[in-house]
Amino acid sequence: MTAxxxxxxxxxxxxxxxxxxxxxxxxxxxxxxVLMALGRAAALLQAGFVVLAFVCLAASYVACxxxxxxxxxxxxxxxxxxxxxxxxxxxxxxxxxxxxLILAIYGAGVAWFGxxxxxxxxxxxxxxxxxxxxxxxxxxxxxSNPFLRLSPAPxxxxxxxxxxxxxxxxxxxxxxxxxxxxxxxxxxxxVAALIEGRVDAAWARWVRPWVLAAWIPLTAGIxxxxxxxxxxxxxxxxxxxxxxxxxxxxxxLLGTALLHSALVLERRGALVSWTILLCILTFSxxxxxxxxxxxxxxxxxxxxxxxxxxxxxILGIIAVTTGAALCLYAWRAPALRTGALFAPLSRExxxxxxxxxxxxxxxxxxxxxxxxxxxxxxxxxKISVGPPYYARTFAPLAIxxxxxxVFGPMLNWKRDRVTAxxxxxRIPAGLAAAALLVALVTVGWKGAIAAAGLALAAWLVAGxxxxxxxxxxxxxxxxxxxxxxxxxxxxxxxxSHAGLGLLVLGITGVTAWHxxxxxxxxxxxxxxxxxxxxxxxxxxxxxxxxxxxxxSRFAIAGRGGPYELIAERRAYATSQTTEAAIxxxxxxxxxxxxxxxxxxxxxxxxxxxxxxxxxxxxxxxxAFGGLVSxxxxxxxxxxxARAPARIADPVPAPAE
Amino acid sequence: MRRLLFLLPVAxxxxxxxxxxxxxxxxxxxxxxxxxxKPLPTFALAPMRPGEQGLASAELxxxxxxxxVFASWCAVCKxxxxxxxxxxxxxxxxxxxxWREDAGAGARWLEANxxxxxxxxxxxxxxxGIDMGVSGAPETFIVDRQGxxxxxxxxxxxxxxxxxxxxPLMARLRAES
Amino acid sequence: MRRLTLAAAAALALAAPAFAVTPDExxxxxxxxxxxxxxxxxxxxxxxxxxxxxxxxxxxAHDLRxxxxxxxxxxxxxxxxxxxxxxxxxxxxxxxxxxxxxxWALWLGPLAVLxxxxxxxxxxxxxxARAGEAPLSAAEEAEAARLMATQDxxx
Numbered sequence: 001m002t003a004x005x006x007x008x009x010x011x012x013x014x015x016x017x018x019x020x021x022x023x024x025x026x027x028x029x030x031x032x033x034v035l036m037a038l039g040r041a042a043a044l045l046q047a048g049f050v051v052l053a054f055v056c057l058a059a060s061y062v063a064c065x066x067x068x069x070x071x072x073x074x075x076x077x078x079x080x081x082x083x084x085x086x087x088x089x090x091x092x093x094x095x096x097x098x099x100x101l102i103l104a105i106y107g108a109g110v111a112w113f114g115x116x117x118x119x120x121x122x123x124x125x126x127x128x129x130x131x132x133x134x135x136x137x138x139x140x141x142x143x144s145n146p147f148l149r150l151s152p153a154p155x156x157x158x159x160x161x162x163x164x165x166x167x168x169x170x171x172x173x174x175x176x177x178x179x180x181x182x183x184x185x186x187x188x189x190x191v192a193a194l195i196e197g198r199v200d201a202a203w204a205r206w207v208r209p210w211v212l213a214a215w216i217p218l219t220a221g222i223x224x225x226x227x228x229x230x231x232x233x234x235x236x237x238x239x240x241x242x243x244x245x246x247x248x249x250x251x252x253l254l255g256t257a258l259l260h261s262a263l264v265l266e267r268r269g270a271l272v273s274w275t276i277l278l279c280i281l282t283f284s285x286x287x288x289x290x291x292x293x294x295x296x297x298x299x300x301x302x303x304x305x306x307x308x309x310x311x312x313x314i315l316g317i318i319a320v321t322t323g324a325a326l327c328l329y330a331w332r333a334p335a336l337r338t339g340a341l342f343a344p345l346s347r348e349x350x351x352x353x354x355x356x357x358x359x360x361x362x363x364x365x366x367x368x369x370x371x372x373x374x375x376x377x378x379x380x381x382k383i384s385v386g387p388p389y390y391a392r393t394f395a396p397l398a399i400x401x402x403x404x405x406v407f408g409p410m411l412n413w414k415r416d417r418v419t420a421x422x423x424x425x426r427i428p429a430g431l432a433a434a435a436l437l438v439a440l441v442t443v444g445w446k447g448a449i450a451a452a453g454l455a456l457a458a459w460l461v462a463g464x465x466x467x468x469x470x471x472x473x474x475x476x477x478x479x480x481x482x483x484x485x486x487x488x489x490x491x492x493x494x495x496s497h498a499g500l501g502l503l504v505l506g507i508t509g510v511t512a513w514h515x516x517x518x519x520x521x522x523x524x525x526x527x528x529x530x531x532x533x534x535x536x537x538x539x540x541x542x543x544x545x546x547x548x549x550x551x552s553r554f555a556i557a558g559r560g561g562p563y564e565l566i567a568e569r570r571a572y573a574t575s576q577t578t579e580a581a582i583x584x585x586x587x588x589x590x591x592x593x594x595x596x597x598x599x600x601x602x603x604x605x606x607x608x609x610x611x612x613x614x615x616x617x618x619x620x621x622x623a624f625g626g627l628v629s630x631x632x633x634x635x636x637x638x639x640x641a642r643a644p645a646r647i648a649d650p651v652p653a654p655a656e
Numbered sequence: 657m658r659r660l661l662f663l664l665p666v667a668x669x670x671x672x673x674x675x676x677x678x679x680x681x682x683x684x685x686x687x688x689x690x691x692x693x694k695p696l697p698t699f700a701l702a703p704m705r706p707g708e709q710g711l712a713s714a715e716l717x718x719x720x721x722x723x724x725v726f727a728s729w730c731a732v733c734k735x736x737x738x739x740x741x742x743x744x745x746x747x748x749x750x751x752x753x754x755w756r757e758d759a760g761a762g763a764r765w766l767e768a769n770x771x772x773x774x775x776x777x778x779x780x781x782x783x784x785g786i787d788m789g790v791s792g793a794p795e796t797f798i799v800d801r802q803g804x805x806x807x808x809x810x811x812x813x814x815x816x817x818x819x820x821x822x823x824p825l826m827a828r829l830r831a832e833s
Numbered sequence: 834m835r836r837l838t839l840a841a842a843a844a845l846a847l848a849a850p851a852f853a854v855t856p857d858e859x860x861x862x863x864x865x866x867x868x869x870x871x872x873x874x875x876x877x878x879x880x881x882x883x884x885x886x887x888x889x890x891x892x893x894a895h896d897l898r899x900x901x902x903x904x905x906x907x908x909x910x911x912x913x914x915x916x917x918x919x920x921x922x923x924x925x926x927x928x929x930x931x932x933x934x935x936x937w938a939l940w941l942g943p944l945a946v947l948x949x950x951x952x953x954x955x956x957x958x959x960x961x962a963r964a965g966e967a968p969l970s971a972a973e974e975a976e977a978a979r980l981m982a983t984q985d986x987x988x
Binding site: 280315 | 658659662663665666669670672673675676677678679680688
Binding site for chain 3: 235
């Protein structure tokens with residue numbers, strides 16, 4: 001019964017999405033308030049029914065209703081409850097439902113909070129969101145129905161892939177989807193602006209929080225994914241340049257560019273058509289990334305061979321949404337008013353440079369991810385693109401950008417002077433130079449690159465902290481008061497840029513100084529590794545809820561020891577996983593995983609990962625900075641519209 | 657001129673989508689083989705059972721032959737097997753390369769399922785297969801009268817693969833002098 | 834493509850039930866072993882998705898690691914050892930694609946985007962700045978033309 005309710009709710013949501021697409025677009029064109037109000041109601045109702053459908057699917061999982069095909073394929077009754085719930089989005093169909101759910105919730109958000117928007121703009125945004133909703137609900141219902149029944153129902157289901165039975169799965173995909181789908185709102189705003197043929201400060205003020213609202217979970221989701229891969233995949237990597245990872249990185253890079261250019265648009269009315277283009281491209285990359293990659297055009301095109309209908313449908317959605325938006329762009333964007341002037345050396349100029357680099361980085365990832373497909377089409381050559389490619393292309397572009405990050409917020413709007421800017425960054429520069437010196441003395445010339453990395457990290461952190469510090473210094477107020485009065489947007493910027501520095505610290509440490517060792521150990525045996533003495537105490541068996549584990553217990557002395565670590569190999573009904581034992585500390589992680597048994601011993605692989613934890617701390621700090629920024633009163637959703645944004649700042653203060 | 661600039665995104669996008677469309681049609685199982693047009697690498701495989709004859713690359717000339725890479729651990733090989741048996745009964749010359757396992761395992765597998773090969777050899781170390789660029793089983797190499805590789809089939813020989821690709825090719829090779 | 838349960842092999846490889854580099858396949862000479870490790874990180878495990886043979890637990894990756902070490906131990910240069918595998922598996926085995934006509938766009942694209950974007954932005958901003966200066970009125974234009982004409986005559 002539950003599944004039928006869900007099915008019915010989905011169909012109703014589909015019909016409501018059609019209403020949401022048609023009524024407000026038509027209403028805005030004709031100036032019919034009733035039709036526009038209908039659009040708002042449809043958006044809210046649609047969200048309600050999608051939530052209902054999602055709850056129905058989750059309930060089927062919780063109740064172990066194996067007559068629902070999806071439930072039978074992705075869970076069994078032995079699976080812990082949390083993972084049965086998480087399994088709701090652990091399959092293709094379920095994750096599509098989650099996608100549609102988030103889309104509907106964002107749509108309802110625009111309908112609910114958007115009362116301060118110009119009515120026609122709100123109506124058009126809702127209409128475009130409705131169109132996207134129709135496309136994806138249609139995809140869900142017609143090609144990937146999550147509520148199909150099995151008859152006869154099996155007594156027991158197939159277990160969810162054990163790799164996915166992890167706290168990471170519970171939060172990783174929803175966070176990523178919040179990000180991807182969040183950019184659909186920016187996309188809808190961009191298309192609405194193109195239809196209206198007008199972009200004003202109110203538009204920009206509305207888009208930025210939505211972009212931020214997508215960027216925060218995407219940042220957190222990518223960070224979490226990296227962390228999950230690190231501890232779950234069992235060989236201690238934190239980024240693999242895998243197509244699926246790249247799929248999340250591309251919209252992140254362009255979304256970050258958008259975050260910055262939308263700021264210029266809001267404050268200065270400049271970079272208008274570029275920002276619109278970024279809105280369109282960011283969402284398109286979210287679509288291209290998630291769907292094409294997951295559908296397997298790259299790695300295992302088999303998925304398409306199994307069900308080519310899905311692949312063609314998705315490609316069709318992408319072609320129509322993005323293609324139509326870009327055509328609209330080519331037609332309407334040239335007529336958009338161009339914004340205020342600025343000198344090359346100015347805050348606006350800085351953001352332009354930032355956007356240039358971020359776009360080039362996104363292009364690099366795109367080329368690396370998709371060129372094997374194109375090269376194979378052109379000739380007969382089949383190539384692979386792996387980490388060595390990105391080390392030679394992505395890194396050389398990313399490093400100058402990182403070095404430039406500190407200058408951005410120190411620049412004045414409109415125009416600035418070189419000497420004045422250099423004077424403003426003297427303290428971060430001094431700290432970075434000091435860090436470089438100390439590092440060089442410690443590690444010597446051979447570690448010059450690593451030392452430069454540490455200096456870059458110090459430069460970024462100091463540059464981030466310098467922004468509120470300068471305000472405090474200039475205001476001569478006490479620190480607490482100064483922090484309280486600093487706009488949250490500025491604090492958020494400061495935190496995020498400092499977080500970037502922590503990320504660089506972690507990457508530098510683990511890239512430059514990681515080491516590993518692989519050996520066969522017998523119980524009682526000792527080995528020296530990276531300043532530690534590691535003893536394999538015992539090997540024994542233990543039972544988990546739905547698996548059996550072989551546990552290897554290690555005693556570690558030295559470098560933060562003594563402590564004990566347990567590495568596991570788990571045998572689930574259908575497959576095995578390796579649960580690495582990890583000792584985490586700010587200076588570095590010890591990572592042990594145990595493999596096959598060999599000659600009466602266990603094959604053990606040891607890794608030393610210096611500073612690696614700062615990678616994830618940095619990522620989460622960046623996301624936190626975004627949250628702080630989002631809490632800025634000026635950006636708060638539903639805050640009453642202010643007078644048009646100031647065109648020029650009277651005081652060249654370091655604003656966000 | 658400025659208008660053209662705004663058309664650039666659409667143009668690039670259309671090219672990308674066209675590429676993806678073509679990519680969807682593209683058959684991914686066609687892995688390029690480095691051996692096409694070249695002679696088979698030299699190998700002399702051990703027999704499947706002690707005392708029998710093995711399989712040497714030098715013997716694979718004179719008439720077109722299919723070299724089928726198989727193994728008892730390969731599930732798809734089992735599905736492919738009836739097709740190979742049918743081909744044998746049609747008189748197609750197939751030789752077997754038992755890849756990456758003990759000769760005994762391959763021999764038992766052939767006894768249990770039937771032997772479609774005129775000759776077979778055991779490549780326990782997997783080196784002969786690697787020399788041929790084999791990345792998994794089953795794979796099938798079509799070798800002409802001169803002992804040159806003309807085609808590589810990656811994955812199962814289904815009836816469609818046989819009738820549409822391999823059979824015409826074998827007929828052509830037989831017609832060559 | 835249905836064979837050898839490729840997908841399953843890849844999934845298992847991700848789960849890493851066995852080890853990538855095992856103790857028994859390592860070379861005694863630490864210098865040679867370090868070279869082998871570095872090289873194997875740039876070679877693709879053919880049956881996995883985007884994993885190097887150094888990271889992979891697939892049996893074929895094991896074989897290729899062993900072959901690579903044999904070649905190095907036999908005195909091959911890094912280049913020769915890699916070419917040995919390329920001769921068998923093609924460019925597909927290289928995680929760092931070779932620089933050749935069909936990969937020019939791949940290798941030069943990133944820099945090209947940066948330079949083209951930078952040039953475009955510079956031209957656009959300069960044009961904007963020029964246009965932003967107050968345009969001359971018709972009378973001023975005429976005056977300017979007259980002055981320039983006089984200048985020409987003086988030359």
